[in-house]
Amino acid sequence: MKYKALTLLILLTVLATLVRAQNLVPVARHLKSPPARKEKFQLYLLVGQSNMAGRGRVEAQDTVPNPRVLRLNKAGQWEVAQDPIHFDKPVAGVGPGLTFGRDMAALDTSVVIGLIPCAVGGSGIDVWQPGAYFPDTQVKPYEEALARARHAMQQGTLAGIIWHQGETDSTPEKSAAYRENLRALIARFRQELQAPAVPFVAGQLPAFQRTKTEPNGKPKPNPSLKRINKALAQLRHDVGHYSYISSKGTHDRGDQLHFDAASARLLGHRYAQAMHKLQRAASPSK
Template sequence: MVTPPAQKEKFLLYLLIGQSNMAGRGLVEAEDTVPNQRVLRLNRAGQWEVAKDPIHFDKAVAAVGPGLTFGRLMAAQDASITIGLIPCAVGGSGIAAWAPGVYFADTQTHPYDDALARARTAMHTGTLAGIIWNQGETDSNSEKSAVYEQKLKALIEQLRTDLQAPTVPFVAGQLPDFQINKIGADSQLHLNEAAQRINQAVAELQKRVSNYTYITAEGTADIGDHVHFNAASARLLGLRYATAMRRLQGKISGQK
C-alpha cells in the first residue's frame, strides 16, 4: 500500500473504463513494470499502490493497455502532482452493460456500479481530473452501432451526474482499422460498416457534448487476433489519450 498526497488537489484521479482494449491484452515487457512513485493505481481491494502493468484485473489475461503510459505522461507535466489511476474496464462488455444496475454475467460484475463505487472511494483522497474510454468492439453490429452515439452521450451525462463532476473531461477512443477491415472466411477483405459507425459516433459527439474529445487508432497493430492492440500500440494510445486530455484540460481552464 502507498499513502497518497495529503492535499487532494495534488492527487489527480483518472477513471479508466471500457472493455478489453482499455484493460489491455498486449504482452507485458520490462518497461511496463518500471515503478514511478507518482503514478498509483487503485487495486482490486480499493487500496493505492504504485502502478505497473497489468493495471487492470478484469480477467486473468489482463496485460498492457493504454493506462500506464497515460498516467506516466500526465505525471510528467507537473512534478508537484501524483496521478491516481482507477482501472475499471471489463473485457467483453458492451455499452449497454455500462448503465446503473446492469449485471454483466461474463465477469459476474456490475460494470457501471462497480466503476462508480471505485471512483467514489478514490475521490475520498483525490480530485477527479478526467475519464478515458475505450470500447465499441462488442457493439460493432448493425443494431447496436445505430444507437451507440446516444448511449455514449447518456453514459457521459450519467457519470458526470453521479460523480458530481459536471465538467470533468472525457476522452473516448476510436476503433482501429484492423477491426474495420477484416479478412472473411472467403479470404476477401470486408468492410465492417458497423465499426465505422462506432467511429463516426465517437467523432460526432464532439459537436454535442461539452468537455469531450476523442483519439484515433490510426497506425496501430493487433496481437494477431484482429481484435486487441499489441503492447506498442497500447502505449501509443496512452500517449494520444494524454495529449488529448491535456489539450481538453487547457481549454477548460481557459474558459474559467
Template sequence: MTYSALLALLLLPVLAASAQAQSLLPVARTQQLPPPRKEKFQLYLLVGQSNMAGRGLVEAQDTVPTPRVLRLNKDGQWELAQDPVHFDKPTAGVGPGLTFGRDMAALDTSVVIGLIPCAVGGSGIDVWQPGAYFPDTQVKPYDDALARTRLALQQGTLAGIIWHQGETDSTPEKSAAYRQKLQTLIGRFRQDLQAPTVPFVAGELPAFQLAGPDPDGKRHPNPSLKRINHALVQLKQDVGHYTYVSSKGTHDRGDQLHFDAASARLLGHRYAKAMQHLQRAPLPRLR
C-alpha cells in the same frame, strides 16, 4: 484450411510470447499512500472493455513503477502502478493506462496521478448503466466503477475519464444507437460523480478489427466499426469538454482484435495529449 484452423495457427506465436511474458508480471506490488492534500492527487477513471484494460504482452519497461503514478487495486488500496494495471481477466496486459498516467505526471511534477482501472473485457455499452450485470465476469461494470471512484475521491480529485469500448457493439443494430448511448453514459458519469465538466476522452476502434469471414473465408472492413468511430467524431457537437483520439497507425497483437503493447502505449500518449488539451480549454457553460 478452415477459418478456425487458420486463426489457431495465427495465434500460435501470440500464445507462445504470452507464456514467456508471464515471467515479467509483477509478483508483488508496493502499496503507496497518496499525498495528504486532495488537490494534489489527481484521479483518472479508466473505463471500457478489453482494449482499455489492455491485452498487450508485458515487457520489462511496463513493470518499472513511477513514484508519482498510483493505481487503485482490486481491494481498494493504492499502490505503485505497473502493468497490468487492470485485473478484469487473467489475460490483462499492457493497455493505455500506465503510459497515460506517466505522461500526465510529467506535465506537473507537483501532483500525484491516481489511476482507477474499471474496464471490463467483452462488455457492451448496454451493461455500462446502473444495475446492469455482466455475466461473463460476474460484475456490474457501471456500479463497480462508480463505487471505486467514490472510494478514490475520499483522497483525491477527479481530473478526467478515458474510455475505449465499442468492439462488442460493432453490429448494424447496436452501432446505430451508439452515439446516443455514449452521450447518455457521459452525462450519467458526470452527474453521479458530481463532476459536470470533467474531461472525457474516447478512443477510436482500430481498422484491423475486420468483419467476420464471408462464405469465401475472406474478411472485410466492418461498416459498423466505421459507424461507431463516426459517432465518436459527431459527439463533439453534442457534448462539452469531450474529444476522441485516433487509432491510426496502431497494430494488433496477432488476433485482429486487441492492440499490441506498442500500440497501447501509443494510445496512452494520445489520451494524455487530448486530456491536457481539454483541461486547458475554457470550461463549457452549464445549462
C-alpha cells in the same frame, strides 16, 4: 538422487525465467499513500472493455515503477502502478492506462496521478448503465466503477475519464444507437460523480478489427465499426469537455481484435495529449 533434485530445480528456475521474459508480471506490488492534499492527487477513471483493460504482452518497460503514478488495486488500496493495471480477467496485460498516467505525471510534476482501473473485457455499452449485470465476469461494470471512483475521491480529485469500448457493439443494430448511448453514459457519470465538467476522452476502434471476408479471402471492413468511429467523432458537437483519439497506425497482437503492447502505449500517449488539451482549454492559465 541429490544431483537429480538439484538439476530439476535448476531446470524449473530457468523455465520460470523464460516464462516471465515472455510476459512479465510484477511479483510484488508496493502500497503507497497518496498526497495529503486532495488537489494534489489527480484521479483518472479508466473505463470500457478489453482494449482499455489491456491485452498486450507485458515487457520490462511496463513494470518500471514511477512513485508519482499510483493505481487503485482490486482491494481498494493505492499502490505504485505497474502493468497489468487492470484485473478484469487473468489475461489482462498492457493497455493505454500506464503510459497515460506517466504522461500526465510528466505534464504536471506538482501532482501525483491516481489511476482507477474499471474496464471489463467483453462488456457492451448496454451493461454500462445503472444496475446492469455482466455475467461473463459476474460484475455490474457501471455500479462498480462508480463505487471505486467514489472511494478514490475521498482522497483525491477526479481530473478526467478515458474510455475505450465499442467492439461488442459493432453490429448494425447496436452501432446505430451508439452515439446516443455514449452521450447518455457521459452525462450519467458526470452527474453521479458530481463532476459536470470533468474531461472525457474516448478512443476510436482500430481498422484491423474485421468480422467478414471477401470471396477472395481478404478481410472486409466492418461498416458498423466505421459507424461507431463516426459517432465518437460527432460527439464533439453534442458534448462539452469531450474529445476523442484516433487509432490510426495501431496493430493487433495477432487476433485482429486486441492492440499489441506498442499500440496500447501509443494510445496512452494520445489519451494524455487529448486530456491535457481539454484541461488547458478549461483553465487557460495552466
